[in-house]
Amino acid sequence: MLAQAITLAESLRTEDQILANQLIEELLPLTGKSIRIGITGVPGVGKSTFIESFGKLLTTHSKKIAVLAVDPSSAKTKGSILGDKTRMEELSKDPLAFIRPTATGNTLGGVADRTREAILLCEAAGYEVMIIETVGVGQSETAVRNMVDFFLLLMLAGAGDELQGIKKGIMEMADGVVITKADGENFKKANQAQADFQHALHLFSDSDSGWKPKVITSSALEKRGINETWKLIQDYLTLTKGNGFFEKNRDQQNLVWFQESIQLLLRQQLSKSKELKQKIQTLESDILGKKILPSRAANQIINDFFKA
Numbered sequence: 001m002l003a004q005a006i007t008l009a010e011s012l013r014t015e016d017q018i019l020a021n022q023l024i025e026e027l028l029p030l031t032g033k034s035i036r037i038g039i040t041g042v043p044g045v046g047k048s049t050f051i052e053s054f055g056k057l058l059t060t061h062s063k064k065i066a067v068l069a070v071d072p073s074s075a076k077t078k079g080s081i082l083g084d085k086t087r088m089e090e091l092s093k094d095p096l097a098f099i100r101p102t103a104t105g106n107t108l109g110g111v112a113d114r115t116r117e118a119i120l121l122c123e124a125a126g127y128e129v130m131i132i133e134t135v136g137v138g139q140s141e142t143a144v145r146n147m148v149d150f151f152l153l154l155m156l157a158g159a160g161d162e163l164q165g166i167k168k169g170i171m172e173m174a175d176g177v178v179i180t181k182a183d184g185e186n187f188k189k190a191n192q193a194q195a196d197f198q199h200a201l202h203l204f205s206d207s208d209s210g211w212k213p214k215v216i217t218s219s220a221l222e223k224r225g226i227n228e229t230w231k232l233i234q235d236y237l238t239l240t241k242g243n244g245f246f247e248k249n250r251d252q253q254n255l256v257w258f259q260e261s262i263q264l265l266l267r268q269q270l271s272k273s274k275e276l277k278q279k280i281q282t283l284e285s286d287i288l289g290k291k292i293l294p295s296r297a298a299n300q301i302i303n304d305f306f307k308a
C-alpha cells in the first residue's frame with residue numbers, strides 16, 4: 001500500500017496529484033516523527049553497502065527503516081543507476097525495511113519533486129528512520145539537504161585532489177563525513193584522510209546548528225564505523241533538539257518546500273499552454289538571433305501568462 005501511495009504521489013496526472021495531496025493531508029498528524037538522514041557520495045564509494053549495514057544495525061534494534069533514492073540520472077536515461085535490484089539484498093528482505101530504489105526523474109520539477117511526499121508517506125506508515133540516498137554529482141545534494149535533518153557524505157581515501165575540490169561545496173553541507181572502505185591496504189590511507197578532512201571541516205564557518213561536523217572511518221565489510229555513525233547522529237539529535245535548531249530547521253524546510261512548489265506549479269502551468277509554448281520557441285530563436293534580451297523575453301512570457 002505504501003508503494004502504491006508513493007506511486008500515486010509521483011504521478012504527473014492532475015487527478016492523481018489531487019488524490020495524493022488529500023491522502024497526505026489526512027496523514028499529516030502521523031508524519032514528522034522520523035529521523036531523516038541524507039546520504040551522498042560518488043558512485044562506487046560504497047553507499048549501498050554502507051546503507052545495508054547501517055540499516056541492518058537499526059532493524060536489529062527493532063527500528064523500522066525506509067530507504068528512498070533520489071537519482072538524477074533517471075530523468076535523462078529513463079534507466080536508473082540506483083535501480084539495480086541486487087543492491088541492499090539483505091536489507092530488502094528484512095520485514096522492518098522498506099526500499100524504494102528510484103525516484104521518477106520528473107523533468108519539469110528537477111530530481112526531488114515528490115521525495116518529500118514519499119518521506120511523509122513512509123513516516124505515516126510507521127518508519128522511524130528515513131534514508132534519502134543520492135549520487136554525489138550535483139544539484140541533487142542541495143535538494144536532499146533541504147529535506148533531511150542530518151546530511152552524511154561518504155568519501156574515499158586517496159581520491160584525486162580535483163575530486164576533493166569539486167566536493168568542497170558538498171562538504172560544507174555535511175554534518176558528518178564517513179571515509180569508506182577503511183580496511184586492508186586502505187586502512188592507513190583512510191586514517192590519514194580522516195585527519196585531513198577533520199582539519200578541512202574546521203576551516204568552514206560555524207553552522208547555525210551549533211554542531212561541529214565529524215569524520216569517521218568505516219568498513220562496511222568489517223562492520224566498523226557503522227555503530228559510530230549511528231552514535232554520531234544521536235549526538236547531533238540531542239544537541240539540535242536541545243537548542244531548538246531541529247524544529248527551526250524543519251520549519252525552514254517547509255517554507256522552502258512552499259517556495260519550490262510555487263515555482264514548480266508555475267512551470268507546469270506554463271508548459272500546459274500550447275500558445276505559450278509556441279511563443280517560448282519563437283522567443284528562443286529571437287534570443288539566439290540576438291534580437292532580444294533573455295530577461296525581456298521572460299518578461300513577455302510572464303505578462304502573457306497572467307493576462308491569459
Ligand code: GDP
Pocket residue numbers: 041042043044045046047048049050180181182183218219220221222
Ligand atoms: P555505491 O555505488 O556508492 O552504492 O557503492 P557500492 O556499495 O555498490 O560499493 C562499490 C564497491 O565497493 C563494491 O564492489 C563493494 O563491494 C565495495 N565496497 C563497499 N564497501 C566496502 C568496504 O567497506 N570495504 C571494501 N574493501 N570494499 C567495499
